[in-house]
Amino acid sequence: MDRSAEFRRWKAQCLSKADLSRKGSVDEDVVELVQLLNGREQFFTTSSCAGRIILLDRGINGSEVQKQNCCWLLVTHKPCVKDDVIVVLKKANGDAILKFEPLVLHVQCRQLQDAQILAVRSTHGLEVPLTHKGKLMVTEEYINFLIKIANQKMEENKKRIERFYNCLQHALEKETISVTSYPKEKIKEKNNSSYTHKKKRNPEKACGKYITEENNKELENDDHDDPGISVTVFPEDY
Known part of the structure; x- marks a missing residue:
């Protein structure tokens, strides 16, 4: 079997599987982007996240927060409010960390030149410890300040997704014209x-x-x- 046929078989197999993410479906803000990629023969997505604000309860290993096997106190793909964070922080027994994570998109590409079209990286994130051994280490005023920053990053992330979608669509259309x-x-x-x-x-x-x-x-x-x-x-x- 040639590589193109093998890639098509692998793509069909992966896209037919159930969504194993915590949410169980593609995030609303990234649906069109995922559909654009999966609609092209040279790409298919394996996982995605449009961006989220999360509150994890787990100790810090160096500067890295281990999300596996930790307690997810809060997960939202929309802007959040201080009261929601304060309520769930009371459940923290270890080191709780507030994080904002931008768009994450994992894509399988048929060839290296296809992957180069998607070569975009962002450092648009946020990670701040709030508790230590269950004890709150910051004031509610500071938590409110952090949430405002996280929400601003969420809005900026949404704009970047739209801009990336438009640039990618333009690039793929231009590539099609060049090739055909x-x-x-x-x-x-x-x-x-x-x-x-x-x-x-x-x-x-x-x-x-x-x-x-x-x-x-x-x-x-x-x-x-x-x-x-x-x-x-x-x-x-x-």
Whole structure:
């Protein structure tokens, strides 16, 4: 089985499986983005999160919060309020951490050049400890301040998702045009131009005269011309 067929089989198998995330479905703010990728033969998504504010109860191992086997006190994909955080913090027995996590999108790509289109990384996050061994270490005023920051990041994250969707859609449309229409037209134009070029430089061929070995080498060199197609995927200020 060739690689393209194997990739299609793997894609069909993965997309047919049940959603094993905590929510059990794709987040509303990222549905269109996921559909755009899965609608293309060269991509399929394996997991996604549109962005969330979470409150975890677990000790810190160095600077990394281990989410596996910890207690999830609060999870929301929408802006939250201070009162909700204060209520669940009372249930914390260890080190509770407030986090904002931006868009996460895991995508399988057919080829390296397909993966390069999706090469976008963000450091738009937030992680702050609030309790230690169940004891609240900050004031409610500070918690309110943190929640405002997290909510602002959530709104900015939503704008970035929309911008990424638009840029990706534009890039994929441009790629489709380049692959299907542009090369064929350029190849035809190049062949016509190359034929005319050779005809002018070697009038002996048109008259049925002998062509020297040097002229033959010159013609072979002409065949190595390249149209030089290049595509800009995202704007520089993305």
